[in-house]
Amino acid sequence: MNKSAVLPAVDQVMAELGERARRAARLLAQAPAERKNAALMAGAAALRRSGGKIAEANAADVAAGTAKGLTAALLDRLTLDDKRIEAMAKGLEEIAGLPDPVGQEMARWQRPNGLDIARVRVPIGVIGIIYESRPNVTADAGALCLKSGNAAILRGGSESFRSSKAILACLQEGLAEAGLPEDCIQMVPTSDRAAVGAMLKMSGVIDVIVPRGGRSLIERVIAESRIPLFQHLEGICHTYVDGAADLVMARKVLLNAKMRRTGVCGATETLLVDAKVAKTHLPVLVKDLLDAGCAVRGDAATQAVDSRVSPASEEDWSTEYLDAIISAKVVDGVEGAIDHIERFGSHHTESIITDDPSAAAAFFAGVDSAIVLHNASTQFADGGEFGMGAEIGISTGKLHARGPVGVEQLTSFKYVVRGSGQVRP
Structure with a gap:
């Protein structure tokens, strides 16, 4: 199949994914903390129950990566054992135990005219995460977005496609059990690289992109994205x-x-x-x-x-x-x-x-x-070690979020102004 035949199909898939994410984001933004936490706890239990399926999917990914000639370092990032699967489950539980950032008052003050002004945390909306090799990012990113009230569109690397899909199934099982839409956490259903290009053009659908990977991925995202970024550059x-x-x-x-x-x-x-x-x-x-x-x-x-x-x-x-x-x-x-x-x-x-x-x-x-x-x-240099439960990445930029990107960094804010009939002279 030639490239011109592939691109329209990918664009359509991504557009449908984005539409479902926007709908889910509106519902999730108003979900009570108890329901989000229930989804995380159920997702953790599903990860433990599905450990065998996840390990089987991961073994296939590792075998394919070995045949492809991945370096030892990349294979280490790709590999999931019982300890790492348990760490993912514990990570979800730790995130569930964090204070809910949504609705938190960051500041509040009164003006001489009687207006009461508060700055309040709100979800960003739809977060797109593009990452390579490490399938555990699927759990961390999905859980952090859920806790902070954001819908997530995950695009993992082709090397970890099977593993990430198995992990996503557990997260979506947790969402369904808690009565939340499974579309709150979605994964790009293809390893076609054209999906990355389509994702980077979805301004108005995706509110921020978080890229995690090597220099070539980061450079491509910076060059092509029409969406604001939380940059996760290489760790020198x-x-x-x-x-x-x-x-x-x-x-x-x-x-x-x-x-x-x-x-x-x-x-x-x-x-x-x-x-x-x-x-x-x-x-x-x-x-x-x-x-x-x-x-x-x-x-x-x-x-x-x-x-x-x-x-x-x-x-x-x-x-x-x-x-x-x-x-x-x-x-x-x-x-x-x-x-x-x-x-x-x-x-x-x-x-x-x-x-x-x-x-x-x-x-x-x-x-x-x-x-x-x-x-x-x-x-x-890890969100878990900072007491954040987990992280989507280490932001090396200077605007909005810097360092480990956890639940608070995945929120924006709005001003809530309460009056008693004031008009501006």
């Missing part, structure tokens, strides 16, 4: 070991930041070490990484401490490896670290290891990223 995250760092702490934090899970966006991709402690700290840190199975690509100073270090190219400093690879460089103090992060980072997550509060304060003030940490692993 840095750990900076300051001259006043405790070496024992630095070793523990760095290994976790890089090696706990190399395929997540919060994994450290670049190690920066203050020149003041390069002779004492750098050899130990590099050896720890190498001994843990992590390849190290370094500048001349880093190469000098261990023959197993390979030279870092200019491209390495701006690469999200999502693998057991790290780039390493010696810098001139906090300012040197800030300059490097500003030049090569993606404004995602950065950490400083130091016992000097003034160095930490300078780092916090100078680094323009969504998340900055002091003496903690970059792998804490």
Whole structure:
């Protein structure tokens, strides 16, 4: 079938999906918190009951991905085991336990003329989520949109199509059990890439797009979208070991930041070490990484401490490896670290290891990223770890939402003005 024959069919499918989402969004925006929570709890129970079906669908996705030659990092993101399925179920329960943001008064004040003005949280409407590889995003995104009163249109990657479909069935089972329309959470029913293009043109239907994926996906979405975005750019995250760092702490934090899970966006991709402690700290840190199975690509100073270090190219400093690879460089103090992060980072997550509060304060003030940490692993860049239950993504933009995008970030607001007959002179 030629391309011209495919596009009209995809456009029609997406238009019908959008129409159902708009209808569902109007109903969901007025749904009481108890009903939304009931849907989430029922969805969690369905995930546990359907663990075998989800695992079977996921095994087919993983087998297809392996045959396709996906990297180990992508296969790790794709894979669901009993622990990860249980984590999805618990995530739904945690989201159900969060305060309902819809209707919350953000501020309230009275004017001299007697007008009572309140700023109140409301759902955004219809959220479109475009993501790659990670099927657990289906559960997280669907649940967060439900809790915040938004209808969701999910477009997962073709690699995780079967897994995401099985997870969606559980979410929709929960919606039906709670008496809410199944159209509150929908998934694009095709892996045809034309559906992404159609989705990005659905202004007036979809209110905001949340893209999660690699550079090529994000660049396409930014270039083609006619809809506002919550940008989730790649995680080129840095750990900076300051001259006043405790070496024992630095070793523990760095290994976790890089090696706990190399395929997540919060994994450290670049190690920066203050020149003041390069002779004492750098050899130990590099050896720890190498001994843990992590390849190290370094500048001349880093190469000098261990023959197993390979030279870092200019491209390495701006690469999200999502693998057991790290780039390493010696810098001139906090300012040197800030300059490097500003030049090569993606404004995602950065950490400083130091016992000097003034160095930490300078780092916090100078680094323009969504998340900055002091003496903690970059792998804490996660909505669940922030107490948000889960996240749709880490927004690296600066407008509306920044950092983990949870239920509050998926709301807008309106002004409710109460009067007693006032007219404007």
